[in-house]
Amino acid sequence: MSADRETDHPMGQHDIALLLADAADEVEIGIAPTQALIRGGRRRRARRWAVAAATTLVVAGSTGALALTGLPGGGNRAAPTTTTGSPEPLQPRTGGILATGTDQGAEWRVTLDVWPAPVGIKDARASMSAMARYGETPGVNTPEELVGRSAWFVxxxxxxxxxxxxxxxxxxxxTGPDETMTGKDMDAAAVPLSxxxxxxERLVIGHVAKTAREVTCTWKDGTTTKIHRVPAGADVNSDDLTIRTIDGSPYNWFVCLAPAGTEYKSAEVTG
Known part of the structure; x- marks a missing residue:
């Protein structure tokens, strides 16, 4: 055994400790912006209530199933994570983009979640718990009211x-099994883009019967925007404004946007 064993070692524990201490001295640790986060959350909730109160609802020969909401909880809706060995959590059958775009330098998007109809009370309870993890509530008082009805959130x-x-x-x-749309039935809402x-109120979001081929949105400056249906499974860009077939939904969906400087006047199925 060498007499220089201690000095021949590349690095002793004492040396490592000194290096770690030096590194720690060079790191600047700031204060967590707790108050800023709280203020941001309060501001978002206040905005949501204000926006919902100012929304214009358009119903044309529809079932009246569409509801406006100012409920908080629409922020980050990433699927909940699970631990190894736990069962896969319930998720929306469809969680996709209805439309995206850029307006005056700001990116905007409209997304849709569709949850399958529970087949029994136990299934309904599980579905309601899963929706809550996404910040979505189906607007029923008891699980029994959800049985046999699919829920959707825009x-x-x-x-x-x-x-x-x-x-x-x-x-x-x-949406229950007996709630369908035919002909020129339409449910839609006009809301601010942001x-x-x-x-x-430039943004119009709505759903129509699956037979609808064209929707015309009319703006207050007298101009119009025509939205056409695309075949199910068609390769279209998310920034193309079209009537879209959504898996799991009994309706087809559309989004149209008024040009800058004007806003919504009316919307109807025109084909």
């Missing part, structure tokens, strides 16, 4: 030029 969001993100649970509803804004 969210809209905006990312501003300075990177601030807003998201809002805009529409929600339930959840952070209280107007003008």
């Amino acid at each position: 969210h809209r969001g905006t990312t501003t030029q300075n990177g601030e993100e807003w998201e809002h649970l805009t529409l929600q509803g339930l 959840p952070a804004s209280e107007g003008p």
Whole structure:
């Protein structure tokens, strides 16, 4: 055994400790922005209530199943994580983008979640618990009321030029087996493009019968926007404004946007 064993070792525990201490001295640790986060959350809730109160509802020969909502909880809706060995949590059957775009430098999006209809009370309880994890509530008082009815939730969001993100649970509803749309039936809502804004109401979100081929949105400046149906499974970009077939939904869905400087006047199925 060498007499220089201690000095021949590349690095002793004492040396490591000194290096770690030096490294720690060079790290600046700031104060967590707790108050800023709280203020941001309060501001979002206040905006959501204000936006919902200012929304215009359009119903044309429909079932009246569409509901406006100002409920908080539309923010981050990533699927809940699970631990190894636990069962896969219930998730929306469909969670997809209805439309996206960029307007005056701000990115906007409209997304849809569709939850399958529970087949029994136990299944309904599990579905309601899963929806709660996504910040979504089906608007029923008891699980029994959800049995046999699918639930859907429409969210809209905006990312501003300075990177601030807003998201809002805009529409929600339930669909039973006997609730269908035919002919020119339409449910739609006109809302501000950004959840952070209280107007003008430029964004129209709605659903129509699966037979509808065209929707015309008319704006207050006299111009119109025509939205056409695309075949199920068609390869379309998310920024194409079309009538879309959504898996699991008994309706087809559309989004149309008024040009800058004007806002919603009316909407109807025209084909």
